[in-house]
Amino acid sequence: MRKTLQEPSLIRMVRWAQRLVAEVLEVGDLAVDLTAGNGADTLFLARQVGPEGRVLAFDVQLEALRHTGMRLTEAGISWTFDDQDDAGVRLIQDSHARLTSYTQGPVQGIMANLGYLPGGDQGVATRAETTLSALRQALDILAMGGRMSLVGYVGHAQGKDECRVVEELLQGLSSRHWHILRMQVVNRFEAPYLLVVERRG
Numbered sequence: 001m002r003k004t005l006q007e008p009s010l011i012r013m014v015r016w017a018q019r020l021v022a023e024v025l026e027v028g029d030l031a032v033d034l035t036a037g038n039g040a041d042t043l044f045l046a047r048q049v050g051p052e053g054r055v056l057a058f059d060v061q062l063e064a065l066r067h068t069g070m071r072l073t074e075a076g077i078s079w080t081f082d083d084q085d086d087a088g089v090r091l092i093q094d095s096h097a098r099l100t101s102y103t104q105g106p107v108q109g110i111m112a113n114l115g116y117l118p119g120g121d122q123g124v125a126t127r128a129e130t131t132l133s134a135l136r137q138a139l140d141i142l143a144m145g146g147r148m149s150l151v152g153y154v155g156h157a158q159g160k161d162e163c164r165v166v167e168e169l170l171q172g173l174s175s176r177h178w179h180i181l182r183m184q185v186v187n188r189f190e191a192p193y194l195l196v197v198e199r200r201g
């Protein structure tokens with residue numbers, strides 16, 4: 001039967017981010033969610049890597065990690081909070097700018113949905129400086145053939161600035177070693193857009 005127009009939406013970038021990261025993730029892999037938020041990407045990553053794999057999920061807000069934990073529990077996935085278990089999902093209340101204090105990789109899949117927690121405090125949004133620091137570290141520990149997705153929001157000044165510096169960083173990467181894709185809505189001004197980075201060699 002033909003699907004209704006509401007779902008799945010062609011222009012939902014978080015959905016494309018998951019599909020493109022799923023292509024390179026296997027059971028047993030290590031994955032990182034740089035912005036856990038309400039946990040949709042953390043749950044997706046946990047399902048992809050399975051109980052033998054490992055997911056590190058960062059957020060500076062306890063509220064976000066609570067939501068993420070609840071979502072995982074509802075899905076029957078166990079998790080730990082700031083604990084150093086070998087396998088499973090580890091929720092970390094810290095800035096993603098400290099990524100390599102928690103793992104040296106190699107990480108097969110990394111996701112970042114920038115901006116603020118939907119329904120939460122809009123003042124606690126990702127920021128250009130910390131995002132750049134996290135992305136530099138993420139590029140260092142991304143596995144060969146691994147992918148990192150970034151959903152950027154250009155609908156407000158801070159987000160615009162953040163996306164600008166992120167793109168400057170990515171444009172400086174050698175096309176021999178990095179494949180980088182941008183996916184965007186053509187006919188909606190300032191819609192969220194997607195960047196996907198793949199390490200080639």
Ligand SMILES: C[S@@+](CC[C@H](N)C(=O)[O-])C[C@H]1O[C@@H](n2cnc3c(N)ncnc32)[C@H](O)[C@@H]1O
Nearest residue numbers: 035037038039040041059060095096113117126
């Ligand atoms: C758009 S939300 C993420 C949405 C999430 N991926 C989901 O599926 O619901 C962005 C999140 O980034 C978090 N955040 C902001 N600055 C951060 C930082 N420096 N380190 C880690 N997380 C941060 C916010 O607290 C917020 O929860």
